[in-house]
Amino acid sequence: xxxxxxxxxxxxxxxxxxxxxxxxxxxxxxxxxxxxxxxxxxxxxxxxxxxxxxxxxxxxxxxxxxxxxxxxxxxxxxxxxxxxxxxxxxxxxxxxxxxxxxxxxxxxxxxxxxxxxxxxxxxxxxxxxxxxxxxxxxxxxxxxxxxxxxxxxxxxxxxxxxxxxxxxxxxxxxxxxxxxxxxxxxxxxxxxxxxxxxxxxxxxxxxxxxxxxxxxxxxxxxxxxxx
Numbered sequence: 256x257x258x259x260x261x262x263x264x265x266x267x268x269x270x271x272x273x274x275x276x277x278x279x280x281x282x283x284x285x286x287x288x289x290x291x292x293x294x295x296x297x298x299x300x301x302x303x304x305x306x307x308x309x310x311x312x313x314x315x316x317x318x319x320x321x322x323x324x325x326x327x328x329x330x331x332x333x334x335x336x337x338x339x340x341x342x343x344x345x346x347x348x349x350x351x352x353x354x355x356x357x358x359x360x361x362x363x364x365x366x367x368x369x370x371x372x373x374x375x376x377x378x379x380x381x382x383x384x385x386x387x388x389x390x391x392x393x394x395x396x397x398x399x400x401x402x403x404x405x406x407x408x409x410x411x412x413x414x415x416x417x418x419x420x421x422x423x424x425x426x427x428x429x430x431x432x433x434x435x436x437x438x439x440x441x442x443x444x445x446x447x448x449x450x451x452x453x454x455x456x457x458x459x460x461x462x463x464x465x466x467x468x469x470x471x472x473x474x475x476x477x478x479x480x481x482x
Contacts, residue, residue, distance in 0.1 A: 269290055270286065272290070275291060278419055305378060321349070321384070321385045323351070325390045334434065335359060336435075337434060339367055343367075345442060348368075350368050351370070379397060384402050388431075389416045397425075397426070399461045404427075405427060424453040425457060429441060
């Protein structure tokens, strides 16, 4: 067994970046060859739309805020509690997406709904904004949906992804502790971005099918080096 103690792992044949150049422009210190495919997009592999109860809930009122800590965040009780308090204070509807029962605060009204899973490609276009941990897959779904994003970052690539959203003008980031201490101010700042043309401009640049084909083609080419 080999333990990876360095995330900067490169291949002499090819390194693939699963993002577009407008999100992560190539840098002079990247080891070559590096191939960028664009966002391949992944929605859980279920091929399903929204559950009928969620679809009906969405249709019954204004677009909600979507809040998620991602699939690997299992200590999100304070995060979701802060989001719930902020939504109650601001009179917002919200969908909380988390597989962890311990993270979900008891809802104080029907305005907050919890889902263990929901395909973002179907949910986010019916929302007005996204609050997340800032994983690159979730960030890509938010860009594709054309909604402003708030990243409450903790570690790994999350802060970097938030900075890239800020550079594009489609979102912003702040430390998780700052969000949990004042979620109202953070969501008010997010609301000021809703409906801006630059937030929606990058949506048309994402083609998940094309990006997946590019990735597959590059893998086949790389495999050919060793035949």
